[in-house]
Amino acid sequence: MQKDAYTLILEAIDSGVFRPGDRLVESDLAERFGVSRTPVREALQRLETQSMLSRDGRSLIVASLDHNQLAELYVVRAELEALAARLAAKHAAPEEVRVLQEMVEEDRGQLGDPAALSRANRRFHHQIHLASHNRYLVQQLDLVHRSMALLATTSLAVDGRGETALREHQAIVDAIGSGDEDGAANALRAHISKAFETRLKLDAAALAAKPKV
Template identity: 55%
Template sequence: MVTKTPRPSRSSGSEAYDLLLEAIDSGALPAGTRLREAELAERFRISRTPVREALKRLEAQGLVLHEPHHGAVVASLDYGQMAELYHMREVLEGTAAGLAATHATATEVEILREMVERDRGLLADPAALAATNRAFHRQIRLSARNRFLNATLENMRISLALLAGTTLAVPKRGAESVEEHAAIMAAIEARDAAGAEAAARRHIRNAFKVRIGLEHGGG
């Protein structure tokens, strides 16, 4: 009896987009990787049409670009672009934290507190900490009650997928980051909008300093 190789399943462009974005974000498809439709379809067990749709969407967002003689590749950020990205993160994440100090409900503050406590137990697992770090920042954005700010920060998060690795894997950075989150949470709980914004901006500046070290091969 001949065993047939399973055919790639059909998938929507949205599902293919999520798969490719996750692969870029996790580093499975690092900057400079050549993106061939047929290979991606086989790799993710999906058909080529949704892969093509996903690549177009990623290109529109700046995560994929076309190089002469190479076709589609995963984009990369140069130093200037990275600095611009972190500068805007500092401004917008700070604004979100300040608004959260005004608008967050008691339940939302409790959720933030529980997130900080949980993360203190994840310091030995940078990958897990990176995932919960994103959840913490997302909760602050939602608590800010500004749909336009939330949408802008979500689009910025997509651009962050182009940065290789996580700064939380750098020795001591995970613990520092969690305590910075604790400071942001405490200011939000105290309804101190200025303090929350300052704490959030300081957190992003510190992350940028560590990112520069990573990009230059330092610690």
């Protein structure tokens, strides 16, 4: 099935082709994706409404998150992800648990490649969302993870974070596999908390590295 302009632009943002601050030009996008300008215009309007794009004068640019937005996003993410893990511990089929375990083992091969590890991380979390067997929760988490695409860098790029994150993933899978609902929720909430802490340190270091005017 052919993807529409909205999906194509959203995927380009999610994959880092378009990054926060990049200007999106209707005619350029139409040429890039081989579609007419009308569906591109409609897609841009939709993305602006969803706060994925913002205005810079007359131009539309990929939005970025300030400190408060980042904090708010991680609070919501932690609670929704914890709920997904809790429900997965209750409802996941043995096959789903085995898939999660295989993902953790495969992802060890991505250490040293932050971009690949970030993609693998999204895949792992999405698999937990599906294992919750709650379609409404999956929809809400999709929206949250869409906003995560507005982060210019991945916290998995921080030295040592990849190894730590995989240990945290293993703890989550172990709890889900044993049917420990509280343990799964707590393990995933702690995982998101550590990711947020790492993100804050990353942003603070980037701010400190900026030349003073």
